[in-house]
Amino acid sequence: MISLYPGMYFDIIAYFCAMSDIQNFDPNSIGLKSNNIFGLPFTDEQSQLILLPVPWEVTVSYRLGTARGPEKIFNAAMQVDLYDPEVVDGWKKGFYMLPIDRNIRSKSDYLRQCAELILSNMADGGDISENAQLSLKLKEINEGGKLLYDWVYEMTMNLLKEGKKVGLIGGDHSTPLGFIKALSDVHDDFGILQIDAHADLRIAYEGFAYSHASIMYNVLQQIPQVKKLVQVGIRDYCNEELDMINASNGRITTFFDKDIKEKQYEGITWNAICQEITDTLPQKVYISFDIDGLDPKLCPGTGTPVPGGFEADQIFYLFNMVRKSGRQIIGFDLNEVSGGDHIGDGIDAIVGARVLFKLCNYMVG
Numbered sequence: 001m002i003s004l005y006p007g008m009y010f011d012i013i014a015y016f017c018a019m020s021d022i023q024n025f026d027p028n029s030i031g032l033k034s035n036n037i038f039g040l041p042f043t044d045e046q047s048q049l050i051l052l053p054v055p056w057e058v059t060v061s062y063r064l065g066t067a068r069g070p071e072k073i074f075n076a077a078m079q080v081d082l083y084d085p086e087v088v089d090g091w092k093k094g095f096y097m098l099p100i101d102r103n104i105r106s107k108s109d110y111l112r113q114c115a116e117l118i119l120s121n122m123a124d125g126g127d128i129s130e131n132a133q134l135s136l137k138l139k140e141i142n143e144g145g146k147l148l149y150d151w152v153y154e155m156t157m158n159l160l161k162e163g164k165k166v167g168l169i170g171g172d173h174s175t176p177l178g179f180i181k182a183l184s185d186v187h188d189d190f191g192i193l194q195i196d197a198h199a200d201l202r203i204a205y206e207g208f209a210y211s212h213a214s215i216m217y218n219v220l221q222q223i224p225q226v227k228k229l230v231q232v233g234i235r236d237y238c239n240e241e242l243d244m245i246n247a248s249n250g251r252i253t254t255f256f257d258k259d260i261k262e263k264q265y266e267g268i269t270w271n272a273i274c275q276e277i278t279d280t281l282p283q284k285v286y287i288s289f290d291i292d293g294l295d296p297k298l299c300p301g302t303g304t305p306v307p308g309g310f311e312a313d314q315i316f317y318l319f320n321m322v323r324k325s326g327r328q329i330i331g332f333d334l335n336e337v338s339g340g341d342h343i344g345d346g347i348d349a350i351v352g353a354r355v356l357f358k359l360c361n362y363m364v365g
Helices: 008-023 066-079 102-123 132-161 177-184 212-222 239-246 257-265 270-279 312-324 344-364
Strands: 049-054 095-097 165-170 190-195 226-234 252-256 284-290 328-335
Touching: 049 066, 049 132, 049 344, 066 102, 066 165, 066 328, 066 344, 102 132, 132 165, 132 177, 165 344, 177 190, 177 212, 177 328, 190 212, 212 226, 226 257, 239 252, 252 257, 252 270, 257 270, 270 312, 284 312, 284 344, 312 344, 328 344
Parallel strands: 049 095, 049 165, 165 328, 190 226, 190 284, 226 252, 284 328
Antiparallel strands: none
């Protein structure tokens, strides 16, 4: 006699429903928006991988748009073909994007207006500490950052407890802090592979405790379970960040874009460079992918584009090498994808959707 564990009956029903959905689903047909991400027919219960959209861009330094990134990626994802030669039929394990939380986005829109007043004052040489009104707005922004941190932590922690794999779609790069904290409650020891044009090691950049430019500083200060940070493609950073890298006693390893390109110019293969990067990673790896790590021709609308960077295929090659090395990818975020259509005819969302599909496949493959 087979004993049922709690919820087993519903798991069995969900399994057969999923099988029925797959049998009736044509992966070669047009993506239906009545389905979910990539036009897939799964519910959240049927899916192994759940995607949390976080429409937040309060502290962006240059251009807006990434708060609308998740919905633009969702729409563009309907154009993604489901065959992936590296992870064949990975989609059959189920990918599901949760609904966008309109309250979070409204909070972001409001606090962004507050941030713009502060940034404008600073650009004019003002001192926020001498302005009572702006000081209150700064306090409100930092409290909002903590609110988002708590919300992301709760959402992702609940999913992890359910046994789901989780990916996060930003929003700006501040968004995954609560997710990484949740992972630290499940995994005692892991590393982060950061693809980025920026080091993101600023201390409360522009006064914002949860700045997009401070995400990796905050991770290293608050989450000791992150034993290693491996940064790839960094090409825009300050002396303070370089000092932190050099003083990290190996906790941070940075592969600067300039150094990578010079090695390639001198005949060292991308395979050899990727092997060197992979060798620095621990067994468990979290991927943090800022889209501006790519060549800006692929993400012209991103918040702070920087010349240089990679082709998407180069990064896919790196991720696949990490996967084939036997390392476990425990989570990922994709952020700073612009939601605007005015630059590059929406190429940002198109590229973002394809990057997302590869990340999902590597996660379940």
